[in-house]
Amino acid sequence: MEGVAALVSFTIWVATLATLLILPPGLAVAYALARWEGPGKGVVETVLTLPLVLPPTAVGLVLLELLGRNGPLGRVLDAWGMEVVFTPKAVVLASAVMAFPLLVRSARSGFEEVDPRLVAVARTLGDSRTRAFFRVTLPLAWRGVLVGALLAFSRALGEFGATVLVAGNIPGRTQTLSLAIFQRTQLGRDAEALRLAGVAALLAFVAVFATEAVTRRRGRRVRA
Protein backbone atom coordinates (compact mmCIF):
# COMPACT_ATOMS: atom_id res chain seq x y z
CA MET A 1 0.00 0.00 0.00
CA GLU A 2 2.98 2.37 0.42
CA GLY A 3 2.85 2.96 -3.32
CA VAL A 4 -0.69 4.30 -3.19
CA ALA A 5 0.18 7.41 -1.16
CA ALA A 6 2.97 8.25 -3.59
CA LEU A 7 0.65 7.69 -6.56
CA VAL A 8 -2.03 9.92 -5.08
CA SER A 9 0.33 12.73 -4.19
CA PHE A 10 2.01 12.57 -7.62
CA THR A 11 -1.40 12.70 -9.31
CA ILE A 12 -2.55 15.67 -7.24
CA TRP A 13 0.79 17.39 -7.81
CA VAL A 14 0.45 16.92 -11.57
CA ALA A 15 -3.14 18.20 -11.65
CA THR A 16 -2.30 21.21 -9.48
CA LEU A 17 0.72 22.16 -11.54
CA ALA A 18 -1.18 21.70 -14.80
CA THR A 19 -3.98 23.94 -13.56
CA LEU A 20 -1.62 26.67 -12.37
CA LEU A 21 0.27 26.47 -15.64
CA ILE A 22 -2.80 27.14 -17.79
CA LEU A 23 -4.32 29.78 -15.53
CA PRO A 24 -2.53 32.87 -16.94
CA PRO A 25 -2.82 31.98 -20.65
CA GLY A 26 -6.28 30.51 -20.10
CA LEU A 27 -7.63 33.69 -18.50
CA ALA A 28 -6.05 35.85 -21.17
CA VAL A 29 -7.63 33.77 -23.95
CA ALA A 30 -10.98 33.60 -22.15
CA TYR A 31 -11.04 37.38 -21.68
CA ALA A 32 -10.09 38.00 -25.29
CA LEU A 33 -12.85 35.69 -26.50
CA ALA A 34 -15.39 37.34 -24.22
CA ARG A 35 -14.59 40.88 -25.39
CA TRP A 36 -13.12 40.65 -28.86
CA GLU A 37 -15.43 40.49 -31.87
CA GLY A 38 -13.65 40.03 -35.12
CA PRO A 39 -13.00 37.91 -38.15
CA GLY A 40 -11.63 34.49 -37.36
CA LYS A 41 -13.15 34.34 -33.89
CA GLY A 42 -15.07 31.20 -34.83
CA VAL A 43 -11.92 29.48 -36.07
CA VAL A 44 -10.01 30.36 -32.91
CA GLU A 45 -12.87 29.09 -30.77
CA THR A 46 -13.00 25.81 -32.68
CA VAL A 47 -9.26 25.22 -32.48
CA LEU A 48 -9.35 25.88 -28.74
CA THR A 49 -12.14 23.35 -28.29
CA LEU A 50 -10.39 20.62 -30.25
CA PRO A 51 -8.61 18.96 -27.29
CA LEU A 52 -12.05 18.46 -25.79
CA VAL A 53 -13.43 16.50 -28.75
CA LEU A 54 -10.38 14.85 -30.34
CA PRO A 55 -9.40 11.40 -29.10
CA PRO A 56 -6.93 12.13 -26.27
CA THR A 57 -4.47 9.75 -27.92
CA ALA A 58 -4.50 11.96 -31.03
CA VAL A 59 -3.64 14.99 -28.89
CA GLY A 60 -0.91 12.93 -27.24
CA LEU A 61 0.47 11.98 -30.62
CA VAL A 62 0.61 15.61 -31.74
CA LEU A 63 2.42 16.53 -28.52
CA LEU A 64 4.83 13.65 -29.01
CA GLU A 65 5.62 14.77 -32.54
CA LEU A 66 6.12 18.36 -31.40
CA LEU A 67 8.18 17.62 -28.34
CA GLY A 68 10.11 14.57 -29.45
CA ARG A 69 13.83 15.04 -29.94
CA ASN A 70 13.30 15.58 -33.66
CA GLY A 71 10.14 17.62 -33.31
CA PRO A 72 10.22 21.39 -33.90
CA LEU A 73 9.77 22.23 -30.21
CA GLY A 74 11.78 19.28 -29.00
CA ARG A 75 14.85 20.43 -30.89
CA VAL A 76 14.73 23.84 -29.24
CA LEU A 77 14.25 22.31 -25.81
CA ASP A 78 17.03 19.83 -26.46
CA ALA A 79 19.37 22.70 -27.29
CA TRP A 80 18.63 24.11 -23.83
CA GLY A 81 19.35 20.69 -22.37
CA MET A 82 15.72 20.13 -21.48
CA GLU A 83 14.02 16.84 -22.04
CA VAL A 84 10.26 16.61 -21.82
CA VAL A 85 9.03 13.40 -23.44
CA PHE A 86 8.67 10.47 -21.03
CA THR A 87 9.35 12.69 -18.01
CA PRO A 88 7.01 14.03 -15.32
CA LYS A 89 7.07 17.32 -17.26
CA ALA A 90 5.29 15.54 -20.10
CA VAL A 91 2.60 14.32 -17.70
CA VAL A 92 1.95 17.88 -16.56
CA LEU A 93 1.99 19.19 -20.10
CA ALA A 94 -0.41 16.58 -21.46
CA SER A 95 -2.85 17.19 -18.59
CA ALA A 96 -2.56 20.94 -19.07
CA VAL A 97 -3.35 20.77 -22.78
CA MET A 98 -6.35 18.51 -22.16
CA ALA A 99 -7.67 20.73 -19.37
CA PHE A 100 -7.14 24.06 -21.15
CA PRO A 101 -10.47 24.20 -23.06
CA LEU A 102 -12.48 23.53 -19.89
CA LEU A 103 -10.86 26.44 -18.07
CA VAL A 104 -11.30 28.76 -21.05
CA ARG A 105 -14.98 27.90 -21.58
CA SER A 106 -16.02 28.48 -18.01
CA ALA A 107 -13.86 31.57 -17.43
CA ARG A 108 -15.11 33.05 -20.65
CA SER A 109 -18.75 32.78 -19.69
CA GLY A 110 -17.81 34.35 -16.36
CA PHE A 111 -16.19 37.30 -18.15
CA GLU A 112 -19.14 37.65 -20.52
CA GLU A 113 -21.43 38.24 -17.56
CA VAL A 114 -19.51 41.36 -16.56
CA ASP A 115 -21.04 44.53 -18.01
CA PRO A 116 -18.28 46.17 -20.09
CA ARG A 117 -19.66 49.56 -19.08
CA LEU A 118 -18.53 48.87 -15.50
CA VAL A 119 -15.01 48.63 -16.88
CA ALA A 120 -15.58 51.90 -18.77
CA VAL A 121 -16.59 53.60 -15.52
CA ALA A 122 -13.51 52.19 -13.76
CA ARG A 123 -11.36 53.72 -16.47
CA THR A 124 -12.91 57.17 -16.03
CA LEU A 125 -12.04 56.76 -12.34
CA GLY A 126 -8.37 56.42 -13.20
CA ASP A 127 -7.85 52.70 -13.81
CA SER A 128 -5.76 51.46 -16.71
CA ARG A 129 -7.13 48.50 -18.67
CA THR A 130 -5.05 46.07 -16.64
CA ARG A 131 -5.94 47.61 -13.31
CA ALA A 132 -9.64 47.62 -14.21
CA PHE A 133 -9.37 43.93 -15.12
CA PHE A 134 -8.08 43.03 -11.67
CA ARG A 135 -10.36 45.40 -9.73
CA VAL A 136 -13.63 44.95 -11.63
CA THR A 137 -13.71 42.17 -14.21
CA LEU A 138 -11.94 39.44 -12.26
CA PRO A 139 -13.76 39.96 -8.93
CA LEU A 140 -17.10 39.89 -10.77
CA ALA A 141 -16.20 36.83 -12.84
CA TRP A 142 -14.42 34.88 -10.11
CA ARG A 143 -17.01 32.12 -9.89
CA GLY A 144 -16.69 31.31 -13.58
CA VAL A 145 -12.91 31.35 -13.21
CA LEU A 146 -12.97 29.16 -10.11
CA VAL A 147 -15.37 26.65 -11.65
CA GLY A 148 -13.15 26.56 -14.73
CA ALA A 149 -10.06 25.93 -12.63
CA LEU A 150 -11.80 23.15 -10.67
CA LEU A 151 -13.04 21.52 -13.89
CA ALA A 152 -9.55 21.74 -15.35
CA PHE A 153 -8.12 20.22 -12.18
CA SER A 154 -10.63 17.36 -12.27
CA ARG A 155 -9.86 16.73 -15.93
CA ALA A 156 -6.13 16.68 -15.19
CA LEU A 157 -6.64 14.20 -12.33
CA GLY A 158 -8.05 11.56 -14.68
CA GLU A 159 -6.09 12.26 -17.87
CA PHE A 160 -4.97 9.06 -19.58
CA GLY A 161 -4.82 8.99 -23.38
CA ALA A 162 -2.59 11.97 -24.10
CA THR A 163 -0.39 11.26 -21.10
CA VAL A 164 0.33 7.66 -21.97
CA LEU A 165 1.53 8.62 -25.44
CA VAL A 166 3.76 11.53 -24.53
CA ALA A 167 4.89 10.46 -21.06
CA GLY A 168 4.58 6.71 -21.15
CA ASN A 169 3.54 4.70 -18.14
CA ILE A 170 6.67 4.50 -16.02
CA PRO A 171 6.00 3.47 -12.41
CA GLY A 172 7.52 5.89 -9.95
CA ARG A 173 8.28 8.41 -12.69
CA THR A 174 5.35 9.25 -14.92
CA GLN A 175 2.66 6.99 -13.55
CA THR A 176 -0.49 8.70 -12.31
CA LEU A 177 -3.52 7.01 -10.73
CA SER A 178 -5.32 6.46 -14.02
CA LEU A 179 -2.19 5.05 -15.65
CA ALA A 180 -1.61 2.80 -12.64
CA ILE A 181 -5.14 1.40 -12.83
CA PHE A 182 -4.56 0.48 -16.47
CA GLN A 183 -1.21 -1.12 -15.72
CA ARG A 184 -2.49 -3.18 -12.74
CA THR A 185 -5.37 -4.45 -14.88
CA GLN A 186 -2.98 -5.45 -17.64
CA LEU A 187 -0.94 -7.38 -15.09
CA GLY A 188 -4.05 -9.14 -13.83
CA ARG A 189 -3.85 -7.47 -10.41
CA ASP A 190 -7.54 -6.65 -10.48
CA ALA A 191 -8.06 -6.23 -6.74
CA GLU A 192 -5.28 -3.66 -6.56
CA ALA A 193 -6.65 -1.87 -9.63
CA LEU A 194 -10.06 -1.76 -8.01
CA ARG A 195 -8.65 -0.21 -4.84
CA LEU A 196 -6.92 2.45 -6.91
CA ALA A 197 -10.17 3.07 -8.75
CA GLY A 198 -11.82 3.63 -5.36
CA VAL A 199 -9.16 6.18 -4.42
CA ALA A 200 -9.60 7.91 -7.79
CA ALA A 201 -13.35 8.01 -7.23
CA LEU A 202 -12.82 9.68 -3.86
CA LEU A 203 -10.54 12.35 -5.39
CA ALA A 204 -12.99 12.98 -8.20
CA PHE A 205 -15.83 13.25 -5.71
CA VAL A 206 -14.06 15.95 -3.73
CA ALA A 207 -13.19 17.95 -6.86
CA VAL A 208 -16.68 17.72 -8.37
CA PHE A 209 -18.36 18.43 -5.06
CA ALA A 210 -16.31 21.60 -4.70
CA THR A 211 -17.27 22.65 -8.22
CA GLU A 212 -20.94 22.00 -7.53
CA ALA A 213 -20.82 23.93 -4.28
CA VAL A 214 -19.41 26.95 -6.08
CA THR A 215 -21.92 26.67 -8.92
CA ARG A 216 -24.87 26.33 -6.59
CA ARG A 217 -24.01 29.52 -4.77
CA ARG A 218 -23.86 31.30 -8.09
CA GLY A 219 -27.66 31.43 -8.17
CA ARG A 220 -27.78 33.37 -4.94
CA ARG A 221 -25.26 35.89 -6.09
CA VAL A 222 -26.08 39.44 -5.16
CA ARG A 223 -26.41 41.66 -8.20
CA ALA A 224 -26.94 45.36 -8.52
Place this chain on the structure above:
Amino acid sequence: MSLELDIRLPLARFTLEVGTRLDGASVAVMGRSGSGKTSLLEVLAGLRRGARGRVVLDGRVLLDSVARSDVPPEQRRMGYVPQDALLFPHLTAEQNVRFGVRPGRASRVDEAVEILELAPLLRRYPATLSGGEKQRVALARALATDPALLLLDEPLAALDVALKERVLPYLLRVRDEARVPMLYVTHQLGEARVLAREALLLDQGQVRAAGPAAEVLGAAARGLLTGEGEGEENILEGVLERPDDGGLRLRMQGGLSLWVPDSPALAPGTRAAYAVPAADILLSIQPLTGVSARNVMTGTVVNVEPVATGEDAATVEVAGVRWVVWLTSASVRELSVVPGARVFLAVKTSACRRLR
Protein backbone atom coordinates in the same frame (compact mmCIF):
# COMPACT_ATOMS: atom_id res chain seq x y z
CA MET B 1 -14.33 76.02 -16.94
CA SER B 2 -13.78 76.39 -20.64
CA LEU B 3 -14.67 73.57 -22.97
CA GLU B 4 -14.02 73.72 -26.69
CA LEU B 5 -15.84 71.14 -28.72
CA ASP B 6 -15.54 70.39 -32.37
CA ILE B 7 -16.45 66.74 -32.80
CA ARG B 8 -18.00 64.39 -35.31
CA LEU B 9 -19.09 60.89 -34.44
CA PRO B 10 -21.09 58.70 -36.82
CA LEU B 11 -23.97 57.04 -34.99
CA ALA B 12 -26.50 54.51 -36.23
CA ARG B 13 -29.11 56.98 -37.51
CA PHE B 14 -27.20 60.24 -37.84
CA THR B 15 -23.84 61.84 -37.24
CA LEU B 16 -23.27 63.63 -33.97
CA GLU B 17 -21.75 67.00 -34.83
CA VAL B 18 -21.04 69.42 -32.04
CA GLY B 19 -18.99 72.56 -32.50
CA THR B 20 -19.29 74.98 -29.63
CA ARG B 21 -17.47 76.65 -26.80
CA LEU B 22 -18.85 76.45 -23.28
CA ASP B 23 -17.65 78.64 -20.44
CA GLY B 24 -20.37 78.33 -17.83
CA ALA B 25 -19.66 76.44 -14.65
CA SER B 26 -22.77 74.40 -15.29
CA VAL B 27 -24.13 73.42 -18.65
CA ALA B 28 -27.43 71.67 -19.33
CA VAL B 29 -27.55 69.39 -22.36
CA MET B 30 -31.08 68.87 -23.57
CA GLY B 31 -32.74 67.05 -26.41
CA ARG B 32 -35.14 64.24 -27.19
CA SER B 33 -34.31 60.67 -26.33
CA GLY B 34 -31.80 59.42 -28.85
CA SER B 35 -30.58 62.86 -29.93
CA GLY B 36 -26.97 62.02 -29.11
CA LYS B 37 -26.73 63.41 -25.57
CA THR B 38 -25.30 60.26 -23.99
CA SER B 39 -22.91 59.77 -26.91
CA LEU B 40 -21.63 63.31 -26.39
CA LEU B 41 -20.83 62.56 -22.74
CA GLU B 42 -19.08 59.35 -23.75
CA VAL B 43 -16.93 61.18 -26.27
CA LEU B 44 -15.93 63.67 -23.56
CA ALA B 45 -15.12 60.85 -21.14
CA GLY B 46 -13.01 59.14 -23.79
CA LEU B 47 -15.23 56.08 -23.93
CA ARG B 48 -16.21 56.31 -27.59
CA ARG B 49 -13.87 55.22 -30.31
CA GLY B 50 -14.22 56.75 -33.73
CA ALA B 51 -14.85 60.33 -32.67
CA ARG B 52 -13.04 62.84 -34.87
CA GLY B 53 -12.22 66.45 -34.15
CA ARG B 54 -11.03 68.31 -31.09
CA VAL B 55 -11.90 68.44 -27.41
CA VAL B 56 -10.05 70.99 -25.28
CA LEU B 57 -10.84 71.40 -21.59
CA ASP B 58 -9.27 74.35 -19.75
CA GLY B 59 -6.49 74.52 -22.32
CA ARG B 60 -5.71 70.80 -22.14
CA VAL B 61 -6.16 68.90 -25.39
CA LEU B 62 -8.09 65.69 -24.69
CA LEU B 63 -8.79 64.74 -28.28
CA ASP B 64 -7.24 65.93 -31.50
CA SER B 65 -7.78 63.49 -34.31
CA VAL B 66 -5.60 65.52 -36.71
CA ALA B 67 -2.65 65.40 -34.32
CA ARG B 68 -3.63 61.82 -33.50
CA SER B 69 -3.83 62.51 -29.81
CA ASP B 70 -6.50 60.86 -27.73
CA VAL B 71 -6.04 61.02 -23.97
CA PRO B 72 -7.20 57.70 -22.46
CA PRO B 73 -10.19 57.91 -20.11
CA GLU B 74 -8.08 57.26 -17.01
CA GLN B 75 -6.07 60.44 -17.62
CA ARG B 76 -8.92 62.77 -18.56
CA ARG B 77 -10.08 63.66 -15.05
CA MET B 78 -13.71 63.48 -16.07
CA GLY B 79 -16.21 62.55 -13.38
CA TYR B 80 -18.61 60.38 -15.32
CA VAL B 81 -22.01 59.53 -13.80
CA PRO B 82 -23.89 57.26 -16.21
CA GLN B 83 -27.66 57.01 -16.51
CA ASP B 84 -28.01 53.82 -14.53
CA ALA B 85 -25.33 54.74 -11.96
CA LEU B 86 -23.34 51.56 -12.75
CA LEU B 87 -22.06 51.04 -9.25
CA PHE B 88 -19.61 48.18 -8.81
CA PRO B 89 -21.90 45.46 -7.42
CA HIS B 90 -19.11 43.66 -5.54
CA LEU B 91 -18.18 46.72 -3.50
CA THR B 92 -19.95 48.57 -0.72
CA ALA B 93 -21.12 52.13 -1.21
CA GLU B 94 -18.01 53.36 0.58
CA GLN B 95 -15.68 51.23 -1.53
CA ASN B 96 -17.45 52.55 -4.59
CA VAL B 97 -16.93 56.13 -3.48
CA ARG B 98 -13.23 55.44 -2.79
CA PHE B 99 -12.66 53.52 -6.03
CA GLY B 100 -10.91 56.32 -7.88
CA VAL B 101 -8.91 57.63 -4.92
CA ARG B 102 -5.15 57.22 -5.27
CA PRO B 103 -2.55 57.82 -2.61
CA GLY B 104 -0.72 61.06 -3.19
CA ARG B 105 -3.46 62.60 -5.29
CA ALA B 106 -6.21 64.99 -4.37
CA SER B 107 -9.32 63.34 -3.01
CA ARG B 108 -12.63 64.78 -1.98
CA VAL B 109 -14.12 61.70 -0.36
CA ASP B 110 -15.19 63.33 2.90
CA GLU B 111 -16.68 66.30 1.15
CA ALA B 112 -18.53 64.05 -1.32
CA VAL B 113 -19.94 61.88 1.48
CA GLU B 114 -21.04 64.96 3.36
CA ILE B 115 -22.67 66.79 0.45
CA LEU B 116 -24.49 63.71 -0.81
CA GLU B 117 -25.48 62.63 2.71
CA LEU B 118 -24.11 59.14 2.28
CA ALA B 119 -22.96 58.43 5.82
CA PRO B 120 -25.88 56.09 6.62
CA LEU B 121 -25.44 54.19 3.36
CA LEU B 122 -21.70 53.60 3.31
CA ARG B 123 -21.71 49.99 4.44
CA ARG B 124 -24.47 48.86 2.12
CA TYR B 125 -24.09 47.05 -1.17
CA PRO B 126 -25.55 48.56 -4.35
CA ALA B 127 -28.17 45.81 -4.64
CA THR B 128 -29.83 47.13 -1.48
CA LEU B 129 -29.94 50.79 -2.54
CA SER B 130 -32.86 52.61 -4.18
CA GLY B 131 -32.45 54.26 -7.58
CA GLY B 132 -31.89 57.71 -6.14
CA GLU B 133 -29.43 56.40 -3.55
CA LYS B 134 -27.42 54.63 -6.26
CA GLN B 135 -27.31 57.85 -8.23
CA ARG B 136 -26.00 59.73 -5.20
CA VAL B 137 -23.27 57.14 -4.62
CA ALA B 138 -22.29 57.32 -8.29
CA LEU B 139 -22.14 61.10 -8.04
CA ALA B 140 -19.97 60.91 -4.92
CA ARG B 141 -17.71 58.35 -6.58
CA ALA B 142 -17.09 60.78 -9.44
CA LEU B 143 -16.76 63.81 -7.17
CA ALA B 144 -14.28 62.05 -4.88
CA THR B 145 -11.65 61.92 -7.63
CA ASP B 146 -11.60 65.74 -7.78
CA PRO B 147 -12.57 65.82 -11.46
CA ALA B 148 -11.97 68.76 -13.79
CA LEU B 149 -15.53 68.34 -15.10
CA LEU B 150 -18.50 66.28 -13.96
CA LEU B 151 -20.44 64.54 -16.73
CA LEU B 152 -23.90 63.67 -15.51
CA ASP B 153 -26.37 61.64 -17.46
CA GLU B 154 -29.86 61.96 -16.13
CA PRO B 155 -31.18 58.90 -14.33
CA LEU B 156 -32.97 56.60 -16.80
CA ALA B 157 -36.44 56.88 -15.41
CA ALA B 158 -36.05 60.54 -14.50
CA LEU B 159 -39.37 61.38 -16.07
CA ASP B 160 -41.25 59.34 -13.53
CA VAL B 161 -38.87 59.39 -10.65
CA ALA B 162 -40.58 60.29 -7.43
CA LEU B 163 -39.71 63.76 -6.24
CA LYS B 164 -37.87 62.49 -3.23
CA GLU B 165 -35.65 60.38 -5.45
CA ARG B 166 -34.41 63.26 -7.56
CA VAL B 167 -30.77 64.15 -7.31
CA LEU B 168 -31.31 67.80 -8.22
CA PRO B 169 -31.03 69.22 -4.69
CA TYR B 170 -27.68 67.42 -4.35
CA LEU B 171 -26.54 68.72 -7.70
CA LEU B 172 -27.26 72.25 -6.52
CA ARG B 173 -25.03 71.61 -3.51
CA VAL B 174 -22.31 70.11 -5.70
CA ARG B 175 -22.46 73.20 -7.88
CA ASP B 176 -22.50 75.72 -5.03
CA GLU B 177 -20.42 74.00 -2.35
CA ALA B 178 -18.03 71.68 -4.16
CA ARG B 179 -17.84 74.13 -7.07
CA VAL B 180 -17.08 71.49 -9.67
CA PRO B 181 -18.04 72.39 -13.23
CA MET B 182 -20.69 70.10 -14.64
CA LEU B 183 -22.28 69.06 -17.87
CA TYR B 184 -25.74 67.80 -17.09
CA VAL B 185 -28.02 65.85 -19.43
CA THR B 186 -31.68 66.29 -18.56
CA HIS B 187 -35.20 66.26 -19.91
CA GLN B 188 -36.54 68.59 -17.27
CA LEU B 189 -36.67 72.19 -18.37
CA GLY B 190 -37.29 73.35 -14.83
CA GLU B 191 -34.22 71.51 -13.55
CA ALA B 192 -32.08 72.83 -16.38
CA ARG B 193 -33.16 76.41 -15.68
CA VAL B 194 -32.32 76.28 -12.01
CA LEU B 195 -29.07 74.37 -12.41
CA ALA B 196 -27.43 75.63 -15.55
CA ARG B 197 -25.78 78.88 -16.56
CA GLU B 198 -25.47 77.66 -20.14
CA ALA B 199 -27.43 75.23 -22.23
CA LEU B 200 -26.88 73.14 -25.30
CA LEU B 201 -29.83 71.85 -27.33
CA LEU B 202 -29.26 68.75 -29.42
CA ASP B 203 -31.53 67.52 -32.18
CA GLN B 204 -30.62 64.48 -34.29
CA GLY B 205 -26.98 64.94 -33.38
CA GLN B 206 -26.88 68.62 -34.38
CA VAL B 207 -26.62 71.64 -32.11
CA ARG B 208 -29.94 73.44 -32.34
CA ALA B 209 -28.99 76.17 -29.89
CA ALA B 210 -26.19 76.92 -27.45
CA GLY B 211 -25.64 79.80 -25.09
CA PRO B 212 -26.86 81.34 -21.84
CA ALA B 213 -29.48 79.13 -20.23
CA ALA B 214 -32.04 81.93 -19.94
CA GLU B 215 -31.99 82.41 -23.71
CA VAL B 216 -31.72 78.83 -24.85
CA LEU B 217 -34.20 77.23 -22.48
CA GLY B 218 -37.24 79.02 -23.88
CA ALA B 219 -39.35 78.33 -26.93
CA ALA B 220 -36.67 76.40 -28.81
CA ALA B 221 -36.11 73.97 -25.96
CA ARG B 222 -39.81 73.58 -25.36
CA GLY B 223 -40.43 72.95 -29.05
CA LEU B 224 -37.82 70.24 -29.03
CA LEU B 225 -38.99 68.56 -25.89
CA THR B 226 -42.75 68.56 -26.32
CA GLY B 227 -44.02 65.19 -27.25
CA GLU B 228 -41.81 63.68 -24.60
CA GLY B 229 -44.99 63.55 -22.58
CA GLU B 230 -44.06 65.48 -19.51
CA GLY B 231 -45.24 68.63 -17.91
CA GLU B 232 -43.02 71.56 -17.22
CA GLU B 233 -42.05 72.49 -13.71
CA ASN B 234 -40.91 75.57 -11.92
CA ILE B 235 -38.07 74.73 -9.59
CA LEU B 236 -37.50 77.15 -6.76
CA GLU B 237 -34.58 77.13 -4.42
CA GLY B 238 -34.07 79.12 -1.28
CA VAL B 239 -33.86 79.03 2.49
CA LEU B 240 -36.70 77.92 4.74
CA GLU B 241 -38.05 80.27 7.34
CA ARG B 242 -40.75 79.95 9.96
CA PRO B 243 -42.56 83.23 10.75
CA ASP B 244 -43.87 83.85 14.24
CA ASP B 245 -47.48 83.54 13.16
CA GLY B 246 -46.91 79.98 11.94
CA GLY B 247 -46.45 78.19 8.68
CA LEU B 248 -43.32 77.55 6.59
CA ARG B 249 -41.95 79.78 3.88
CA LEU B 250 -39.24 79.44 1.26
CA ARG B 251 -37.32 82.68 0.90
CA MET B 252 -35.70 83.02 -2.50
CA GLN B 253 -32.96 85.27 -3.79
CA GLY B 254 -34.49 88.64 -4.52
CA GLY B 255 -36.70 88.45 -1.48
CA LEU B 256 -39.71 86.67 -2.91
CA SER B 257 -41.07 84.06 -0.56
CA LEU B 258 -43.41 81.18 -1.05
CA TRP B 259 -45.63 79.41 1.44
CA VAL B 260 -44.90 75.70 1.35
CA PRO B 261 -46.49 72.74 3.14
CA ASP B 262 -45.42 72.69 6.76
CA SER B 263 -43.69 69.77 8.35
CA PRO B 264 -42.14 69.71 11.80
CA ALA B 265 -39.12 67.90 10.35
CA LEU B 266 -38.05 70.96 8.39
CA ALA B 267 -35.87 73.34 10.32
CA PRO B 268 -35.74 77.04 9.47
CA GLY B 269 -32.46 78.05 7.85
CA THR B 270 -32.14 74.91 5.74
CA ARG B 271 -31.68 75.22 2.02
CA ALA B 272 -34.45 73.54 0.07
CA ALA B 273 -35.79 73.18 -3.45
CA TYR B 274 -39.45 72.94 -4.43
CA ALA B 275 -41.20 72.01 -7.64
CA VAL B 276 -44.40 73.71 -8.79
CA PRO B 277 -45.98 72.30 -11.96
CA ALA B 278 -46.51 75.01 -14.58
CA ALA B 279 -50.04 73.72 -15.10
CA ASP B 280 -50.92 74.14 -11.40
CA ILE B 281 -50.58 77.92 -11.32
CA LEU B 282 -53.58 80.19 -11.65
CA LEU B 283 -53.14 83.38 -13.70
CA SER B 284 -55.43 86.37 -13.43
CA ILE B 285 -55.43 89.81 -15.02
CA GLN B 286 -57.21 91.29 -12.00
CA PRO B 287 -55.94 91.50 -8.43
CA LEU B 288 -56.74 88.31 -6.61
CA THR B 289 -58.49 88.81 -3.33
CA GLY B 290 -60.43 86.43 -1.22
CA VAL B 291 -58.82 83.34 -2.67
CA SER B 292 -57.79 80.39 -0.57
CA ALA B 293 -54.38 80.11 -2.21
CA ARG B 294 -51.79 81.57 0.16
CA ASN B 295 -49.26 82.51 -2.48
CA VAL B 296 -50.58 85.44 -4.47
CA MET B 297 -48.02 87.35 -6.48
CA THR B 298 -47.97 90.29 -8.86
CA GLY B 299 -45.75 90.12 -11.91
CA THR B 300 -45.09 91.11 -15.49
CA VAL B 301 -45.46 88.87 -18.52
CA VAL B 302 -42.09 88.39 -20.23
CA ASN B 303 -43.29 86.30 -23.14
CA VAL B 304 -45.92 83.85 -24.29
CA GLU B 305 -44.97 80.82 -26.32
CA PRO B 306 -46.99 77.93 -27.69
CA VAL B 307 -46.34 74.59 -26.02
CA ALA B 308 -48.56 72.16 -27.85
CA THR B 309 -51.85 72.37 -29.67
CA GLY B 310 -54.16 74.50 -27.64
CA GLU B 311 -51.69 75.33 -24.91
CA ASP B 312 -49.32 78.19 -24.26
CA ALA B 313 -46.58 78.85 -21.75
CA ALA B 314 -46.43 82.33 -20.28
CA THR B 315 -43.24 83.43 -18.55
CA VAL B 316 -44.00 85.84 -15.72
CA GLU B 317 -41.37 87.70 -13.74
CA VAL B 318 -42.08 88.27 -10.08
CA ALA B 319 -39.40 90.06 -8.02
CA GLY B 320 -36.60 88.62 -10.17
CA VAL B 321 -37.99 85.09 -10.23
CA ARG B 322 -39.28 83.80 -13.55
CA TRP B 323 -42.35 81.61 -13.39
CA VAL B 324 -43.62 79.50 -16.24
CA VAL B 325 -47.41 79.18 -16.30
CA TRP B 326 -49.27 76.89 -18.66
CA LEU B 327 -52.67 78.00 -19.82
CA THR B 328 -54.92 77.31 -22.76
CA SER B 329 -54.49 79.42 -25.88
CA ALA B 330 -58.13 80.41 -25.51
CA SER B 331 -57.41 81.97 -22.10
CA VAL B 332 -54.38 83.76 -23.49
CA ARG B 333 -56.61 85.31 -26.17
CA GLU B 334 -59.55 86.16 -23.95
CA LEU B 335 -57.42 87.66 -21.17
CA SER B 336 -54.99 89.20 -23.68
CA VAL B 337 -51.94 87.92 -21.90
CA VAL B 338 -49.19 89.70 -23.82
CA PRO B 339 -45.60 90.66 -22.99
CA GLY B 340 -45.51 93.60 -20.63
CA ALA B 341 -48.97 92.90 -19.19
CA ARG B 342 -49.37 93.06 -15.44
CA VAL B 343 -50.76 89.79 -14.11
CA PHE B 344 -51.44 88.04 -10.82
CA LEU B 345 -50.43 84.52 -9.98
CA ALA B 346 -51.90 82.26 -7.35
CA VAL B 347 -50.17 79.10 -6.15
CA LYS B 348 -51.75 76.79 -3.63
CA THR B 349 -49.42 75.77 -0.85
CA SER B 350 -50.13 72.14 -1.64
CA ALA B 351 -48.91 72.60 -5.21
CA CYS B 352 -45.40 73.22 -3.85
CA ARG B 353 -43.66 69.90 -3.48
CA ARG B 354 -40.30 69.61 -1.87
CA LEU B 355 -37.58 67.83 -3.85
CA ARG B 356 -36.15 64.87 -1.89
